[in-house]
Amino acid sequence: MAAREHRRRGHERFITFIDAIVAIAITLLVLPLVELTAQIDDYDSVGALLRENQAEVWAFLLSFVVIARLWVVQHDSVRHVAVQDGRVMRLLLLWALTIVFLPFPTALVAAAADDGVTKLLYIGTMVLSTTCLTLVEVVLVRHPELTDGDDEADPVYGAANVAMLLLALVITLAVPATSYFPLLLLLAADPAARTWHRLRGGDSRRRASTD
Template sequence: MTLLILPLLEAVSDAGAKHLTTGEFFAENGGQLFSFALSFLLIANFWMEHHRQYTEVTEITPALLWINIAWLATIVWLPVPTAMLGQMDTDPLQETVYIGTLILTQVATLAAKLYLLRHPDLTSTPISRVRQDVAGDVAAIILFGLALGIAVVMVDQGYFALFLLFLTGILARALNRLWSRRAPGSEDETVGDDEPGGPRTRR
């Protein structure tokens, strides 16, 4: 997250060399300021979810460690497409690299949760909640994919399609309801109706 500020620091140096005023700096670097704010917010959201998930992980296996490293690689790479967004003309490939990186981050997050579903002894999180979190990740991946499609078609305003992510909670609840109806009659313990998505099962 801290690396995102580096292009703006370079822009300040350039503005000083050009003897720009503060107002002129902000006007000239509006794209970089937008890309910084957008990426900072997205990474913050990924980090908070990561912290919540791993706070309840009781043991790390080599497989889970490598999934975590893959997730971290996408986070480390994100400042590069962020700098592209702020400093270069927008084109479909740029949007594909930027939003595609976000999709890979979400896929790595999903992979960790699917691994924990198969190894519930590694976490103190109730399996019913892990399943709900899986639905949230799948919903986010779907919406990122839609945003990418819209961005490629509407190049100039494409990044605003990322506001679709505000629908993640709604889509996740719909997926939870769908999955709970398609897997009835489990022999496992039934979870109460008060949980999002209706009745569920817990191992």
């Protein structure tokens, strides 16, 4: 019991560390906008400054929404984990790396949205991030002793999101005129996962809390 309690506290400290990484990353997003205030004398008004730098404003909002969404999914994936586990830790550290890196390709979207490398970095980072969380679900399905017993881990929904992101990446690279609209395929991820469960003759074990 003492060993399990030690692992429980270790997991709680680790999740606090991961949450701190996300909090810092999402806070740093605003720094490029703060730096714009030093240029206010170069514009006739604040409105003019915002209009001239609207790409940076949209990049900030996009990064905030994407990172917040990924954090909510991560929270849902690990909220029933009860003890520390090396596999889960490594996957979450890799996931945290994608969160810290994500503002960079998002800024590139504002500056060079049509560039193929920009699309690869932006969507590819989301693919890696979502894959990490899906693999966490796989670990929890195979090792339910890591949870508090109330977990209903289901990697199918994560896998569906990864598949749709990969398909969106292929489409936007193959047909550049589609821009980032193929990301709307994510709306089909949950229906695809539910269809998979029906075809397998079972019910989904859990839906993402972000639905």
